[in-house]
Each structure stands twice: as C-alpha cells, then as structure tokens.
Amino acid sequence: MTIRVGIVGYGNLGRGVEASICQNPDMKLIAVFTRRNPDSLKTNDKSVKVLHVDKAREYVNDIDVLILCGGSATDLPVQGPYFSMFFNTVDSYDTHAKILEYSAAVNKSALANGKTAAISIGWDPGLFSMNRVLAEAVLPQGKEYTFWGRGVSQGHSDAVRRVNGVKNAVQYTVPVEKSLQKVRNGETPQLTTGEKHIRECFVVPEAEADKEKISHEIKSMPHYFNEYETSVTFITEEEFAKNHTGMPHGGFVIRSGQTGQDPVNNHIVEFSINLDSNPEFTASILVAYARAVYRLNCEGQIGAKTVFDIPLAYLSARTSEELLRELL
Amino acid sequence: MTIRVGIVGYGNLGRGVEASICQNPDMKLIAVFTRRNPDSLKTNDKSVKVLHVDKAREYVNDIDVLILCGGSATDLPVQGPYFSMFFNTVDSYDTHAKILEYSAAVNKSALANGKTAAISIGWDPGLFSMNRVLAEAVLPQGKEYTFWGRGVSQGHSDAVRRVNGVKNAVQYTVPVEKSLQKVRNGETPQLTTGEKHIRECFVVPEAEADKEKISHEIKSMPHYFNEYETSVTFITEEEFAKNHTGMPHGGFVIRSGQTGQDPVNNHIVEFSINLDSNPEFTASILVAYARAVYRLNCEGQIGAKTVFDIPLAYLSARTSEELLRELL
Numbered sequence: 001m002t003i004r005v006g007i008v009g010y011g012n013l014g015r016g017v018e019a020s021i022c023q024n025p026d027m028k029l030i031a032v033f034t035r036r037n038p039d040s041l042k043t044n045d046k047s048v049k050v051l052h053v054d055k056a057r058e059y060v061n062d063i064d065v066l067i068l069c070g071g072s073a074t075d076l077p078v079q080g081p082y083f084s085m086f087f088n089t090v091d092s093y094d095t096h097a098k099i100l101e102y103s104a105a106v107n108k109s110a111l112a113n114g115k116t117a118a119i120s121i122g123w124d125p126g127l128f129s130m131n132r133v134l135a136e137a138v139l140p141q142g143k144e145y146t147f148w149g150r151g152v153s154q155g156h157s158d159a160v161r162r163v164n165g166v167k168n169a170v171q172y173t174v175p176v177e178k179s180l181q182k183v184r185n186g187e188t189p190q191l192t193t194g195e196k197h198i199r200e201c202f203v204v205p206e207a208e209a210d211k212e213k214i215s216h217e218i219k220s221m222p223h224y225f226n227e228y229e230t231s232v233t234f235i236t237e238e239e240f241a242k243n244h245t246g247m248p249h250g251g252f253v254i255r256s257g258q259t260g261q262d263p264v265n266n267h268i269v270e271f272s273i274n275l276d277s278n279p280e281f282t283a284s285i286l287v288a289y290a291r292a293v294y295r296l297n298c299e300g301q302i303g304a305k306t307v308f309d310i311p312l313a314y315l316s317a318r319t320s321e322e323l324l325r326e327l328l
Numbered sequence: 329m330t331i332r333v334g335i336v337g338y339g340n341l342g343r344g345v346e347a348s349i350c351q352n353p354d355m356k357l358i359a360v361f362t363r364r365n366p367d368s369l370k371t372n373d374k375s376v377k378v379l380h381v382d383k384a385r386e387y388v389n390d391i392d393v394l395i396l397c398g399g400s401a402t403d404l405p406v407q408g409p410y411f412s413m414f415f416n417t418v419d420s421y422d423t424h425a426k427i428l429e430y431s432a433a434v435n436k437s438a439l440a441n442g443k444t445a446a447i448s449i450g451w452d453p454g455l456f457s458m459n460r461v462l463a464e465a466v467l468p469q470g471k472e473y474t475f476w477g478r479g480v481s482q483g484h485s486d487a488v489r490r491v492n493g494v495k496n497a498v499q500y501t502v503p504v505e506k507s508l509q510k511v512r513n514g515e516t517p518q519l520t521t522g523e524k525h526i527r528e529c530f531v532v533p534e535a536e537a538d539k540e541k542i543s544h545e546i547k548s549m550p551h552y553f554n555e556y557e558t559s560v561t562f563i564t565e566e567e568f569a570k571n572h573t574g575m576p577h578g579g580f581v582i583r584s585g586q587t588g589q590d591p592v593n594n595h596i597v598e599f600s601i602n603l604d605s606n607p608e609f610t611a612s613i614l615v616a617y618a619r620a621v622y623r624l625n626c627e628g629q630i631g632a633k634t635v636f637d638i639p640l641a642y643l644s645a646r647t648s649e650e651l652l653r654e655l656l
C-alpha cells in the first residue's frame with residue numbers, strides 16, 4: 001500500500017517535502033499545487049504533476065494526504081480549513097497566539113467531511129512541544145526551558161534588511177552557553193530574554209553606507225534587538241554568498257525537575273536538535289505525520305489532531321511487532 | 329476525579345512511586361501490597377494501607393490502577409498477566425528479548441477482562457524507545473546511537489561483588505566522551521561496545537585481600553568487563569558509604585540523519601537524561617502512565633499498550649485546551 005501525497009506550495013518547505021518523500025518507500029508524490037504559473041516550477045522528479053492550486057479539488061480521489069506548505073500569517077488560516085474539507089491534511093501552523101482558533105476551524109471542516117488533519121506539525125510547535133509535555137508529566141515539580149539556535153531567524157533577518165543602507169543581511173539566534181549550563185546544572189535560574197539568547201547579525205552594507213549608523217540602528221531596534229546582546233559584523237557580498245545562504249537551526253528543550261524528599265533528587269531531561277537545513281528537517285516531520293494522518297483516517301479517527309494526540313507508532317514505517325522487537 | 333493507585337512491591341521503585349504520587353494532586357495512593365510481612369514495612373504516609381499481596385484482589389473496586397514494581401526476571405512474568413485480569417496496570421518490564429511474549433500474555437489477560445495495561449514503561453525501555461522511534465520516523469536515512477550513564481549498573485555491581493576478596497562494590501557505566509562527540513559531529517562512526525562505554529569500579533576489599541588479583545579478576549571477566557576499558561579503584565567502607573550509595577543514572581539517544589541531495593544536509597536529534605535517582609525518576613514515569621492507563625480504560629481502550637501506543641496528551645494533568653495554549 002503506497003500513501004499518495006500532494007503538496008500545496010512549493011517554497012523551501014514544499015521542496016523539502018518532495019525530498020523527504022523520496023526517503024520513504026511507502027509514499028509517492030502525486031502532484032504539487034501552486035499559485036504561481038505551474039510551467040514556471042521545476043520539480044526534482046519530472047514525472048510529478050505541477051498544477052495550479054485551483055485544480056487540487058479534482059484530485060480528491062488520487063491523493064491520500066495533502067501537505068500544506070504555506071505560511072502561517074495568511075496562507076494557512078485560509079488553506080487549513082478549506083483543504084481539510086476535501087483531503088486529509090498536514091500543516092505547520094505556528095502562530096502560537098491563534099492556535100486554539102485555528103484548531104477549532106480545521107477541526108470543524110475535517111469532522112464534517114470525515115477527514116483527518118494534523119495541525120501545527122514541525123519542531124516548535126511540534127517535537128519541542130512533545131518534549132515539554134512529556135517532561136512536565138514525568139517531573140511535575142520543576143521548570144522548563146526552551147532555547148533556540150544556533151540558527152537563522154527569518155523575522156529578525158527581515159528586520160535587519162529593512163534598515164537604511166543594508167543591502168543584504170542574516171541574523172543568527174544563539175543560545176547563551178553560560179545560561180544553558182546553569183540550567184543543565186539544575187540551578188533552575190530565572191532568565192531574562194536577554195540572558196537566554198544573543199543575536200549575531202551579518203550585514204552586507206550598501207556602498208558608502210554609514211556602518212556606525214547601521215550598527216546603532218540595529219542594536220537599538222525595539223523588541224527585535226534592544227533587549228539582547230547583539231553583534232553586527234559587516235561582510236562582503238561574496239562572503240555572504242559563500243557562508244550565509246544556508247538555513248541551519250536548532251535548539252534545546254530542558255526540564256530541570258525534582259523528586260523525593262530528604263534528600264530531594266534533581267533530574268535533567270533534555271531534547272536538542274542541530275540542523276543543517278531547517279526547512280528540510282521540518283518537511284521530514286510533516287511527511288512522518290502524513291503517514292500517521294493516513295492511518296488515523298483509515299481507522300475512522302477524524303478531526304484536527306496535534307502532536308499530543310497521535311501515538312508514535314503511527315509515525316513509523318515499521319510494524320508493531322518490529323517496533324517492540326527492535327526499538328523498544 | 330481522583331485516580332486511586334495501588335502499588336505491588338515496596339523496594340526502591342515502589343517507594344519512588346509513593347513519592348511521585350504526592351506530586352500529582354489528581355492521584356491518591358490507596359494501598360501498598362507486599363510479599364513481606366506487612367507490619368515490617370514503613371510507608372512515608374502512615375495513612376496508606378500496607379497489605380499482603382494476596383489481599384490485592386479484595387481491592388478491585390477501590391483501586392483504578394495498580395503499579396507493578398517487581399523485577400523483570402521472576403516477578404513481572406507472573407504478576408503482569410495475573411494482575412491485569414483484575415486491575416488496570418503499569419509495569420516496567422525490561423527483558424528486551426522476551427517483550428513480545430510478555431506483551432502477548434498481558435494483552436490476553438487485559439483484553440479478556442476489559443482492562444488496560446501499560447507495559448515496559450520507564451526510560452529504557454520507555455522514553456529512550458520513544459525517541460528512537462520518533463527520530464527514525466523523521467530521519468529514515470541515518471544512524472541511531474544509545475549511550476548509557478554515567479550511572480550505576482546493578483548487574484555489573486553484582487558481578488564485582490561476587491569476586492573473591494570483595495566486601496562491597498559499585499560499578500558505574502560511563503559513556504566515552506570522544507565517541508559521543510563523534511556522533512554529535514555527524515561522523516556516524518561504527519563503534520564497538522568498548523568504544524561506547526568505559527566501566528569504573530569502586531571496590532571495598534576484605535582485610536588483607538590481594539588487590540592485584542581482584543583487579544585482574546574484574547578486568548578479565550568475560551562479557552561483563554573484558555571488552556571494556558575498566559578501572560578499579562579501592563576505597564574504604566567509609567568512603568563507600570559517603571559517596572557511592574546513591575543511584576544516579578542517565579544516558580543519551582542520538583540520531584544522526586541526512587536529508588536532501590546536492591547538498592546532503594546533516595541533522596542531529598538528541599535526547600538525554602541526567603538523574604540523581606534512577607528509581608525515583610523511573611517511578612515518576614510509571615505514575616504519569618498510570619494517569620494515561622486510567623483515561624484509556626475509561627474510553628474503552630483496553631489491552632496491553634506500550635509507549636508507542638499512548639498519545640502524550642493522556643500523560644498530562646492538563647486539559648487539551650491548556651496543552652494547546654501553554655505547551656504547543
């Protein structure tokens with residue numbers, strides 16, 4: 001049985017999904033749907049159909065799971081509730097403040113139409129959230145810490161690029177090593193935002209731009225930089241192209257908890273990732289959850305689901321017996 | 329609604345379960361069942377009943393989940409299938425080679441009697457297994473590594489204590505830092521058992537024992553030590569009592585995986601724990617799964633379940649809405 005997958009949106013994440021499907025022999029990519037002119041897209045596998053997104057509904061009988069690779073700001077709030085009327089879906093909706101609302105909208109569509117939708121899949125929300133829930137359930141008395149990085153923050157890079165005199169720029173969010181160590185030592189420190197992360201900016205200035213002024217403007221930018229230790233390094237366009245076009249990321253979820261009395265015993269539970277390519281890793285998570293969504297739907301488990309609702313066995317290509325024998 | 333819990337077996341693990349229940353306001357310990365003379369046991373909370381294990385069946389209506397804290401060698405193979413006829417159960421069965429057989433036996437009892445049984449719960453099998461399945465599902469192309477320690481190995485400590493001239497001893501399993509770093513660097517090394525762990529023995533010798541001989545006998549012990557770099561340190565009884573009676577443990581599950589082509593991107597997914605008290609931490613996991621077992625049974629989800637089958641939401645004391653709002 002092959003799971004037939006469709007992709008909506010062919011940016012970095014969509015391309016990552018295409019690459020990940022190739023690593024999973026139980027899956028097959030049927031079509032990529034785009035808002036652009038389909039002829040303008042080049043997929044890796046030339047046999048994959050590229051179609052305008054308006055054609056997606058014609059493929060309801062040919063696609064088992066549709067992976068939505070649009071953004072959370074404007075694409076998914078429309079696409080999630082819409083496509084879950086016709087398809088089982090997976091998405092990476094990550095606007096934390098609106099997740100309840102989004103979940104309710106998708107759940108309504110999916111339930112009414114017998115579909116299963118995995119929402120807010122990725123690493124944060126996603127794998128990090130799973131570890132927060134697991135570690136808190138096991139160590140209810142304790143404190144949780146999430147650190148992000150070292151990795152590219154799209155939002156902060158955009159903010160730097162908007163500064164006058166900046167030709168190109170990238171911003172790396174970097175966890176403060178000293179604070180990480182305090183947490184790992186079980187000191188359960190109170191950490192301000194500025195004590196958790198530093199911000200490294202690599203900036204290609206326009207010719208004859210005032211570097212002092214750029215640097216000052218970045219470092220004093222409210223919300224984005226003024227509460228952090230921020231470094232600004234000016235580099236050439238060549239250096240930018242050579243060293244700063246990747247999309248690395250990573251992070252740490254650490255719970256420091258206590259059990260027992262007299263003595264109290266300390267425990268550290270840590271989950272971390274270190275990624276060469278944020279979009280390819282995120283895409284690989286979406287694909288594993290596509291497998292889960294397909295299976296859940298076959299069993300009649302419909303509606304919106306998060307990483308908290310889906311048993312791990314559903315993600316794996318292995319049989320239950322193999323899981324018990326080889327991985328338990 | 330309070331979940332009423334019973335404990336079978338009051339060793340280190342059973343005492344850890346008692347301590348953990350105190351940290352979970354939705355749970356209450358009803359009774360401890362023991363094979364010893366009940367009057368000889370002192371529970372922390374004096375209001376808890378201590379009864380002979382033969383009385384357990386009289387409590388079927390008073391206990392929602394029974395946590396089995398016996399050993400895997402002889403206790404659980406009998407107790408698991410037996411108690412899951414009458415109670416929802418949680419156990420920490422960890423004889424890897426016989427898990428399928430054990431699972432089948434417990435499943436049969438539980439299914440026939442409408443009970444739910446979480447088997448092989450703990451950190452390995454348990455949390456480590458979950459991370460192996462999750463990371464493999466997300467990064468099917470890659471290699472998985474499990475390192476244990478720094479921590480006390482009961483089996484190896486026992487082996488050392490059996491050596492002639494040894495009065496008392498403890499053995500720590502310690503991951504080889506250099507190998508850990510190679511794995512984290514994405515080098516995906518092939519590691520022999522001896523390259524993964526070293527073994528540190530702290531030995532209190534009998535008066536006038538031949539230390540050279542003891543040391544040689546330990547280091548050349550087949551299977552236990554001869555394949556490892558092993559250190560033997562002789563200490564006094566006082567030092568043993570002061571520094572070596574704790575039960576620390578820990579470990580690392582690391583997957584090193586690749587995505588994409590041209591370039592291939594590397595990713596590291598790592599889960600680690602660092603525990604002051606192995607039994608108290610393991611007990612805390614059993615208690616979280618007791619909550620899950622209770623809820624699954626209320627929903628009619630019966631039979632034997634492992635960590636692969638149980639959604640994380642079932643472990644948490646929080647409502648679904650809280651989980652989405654606070655932890656996703």
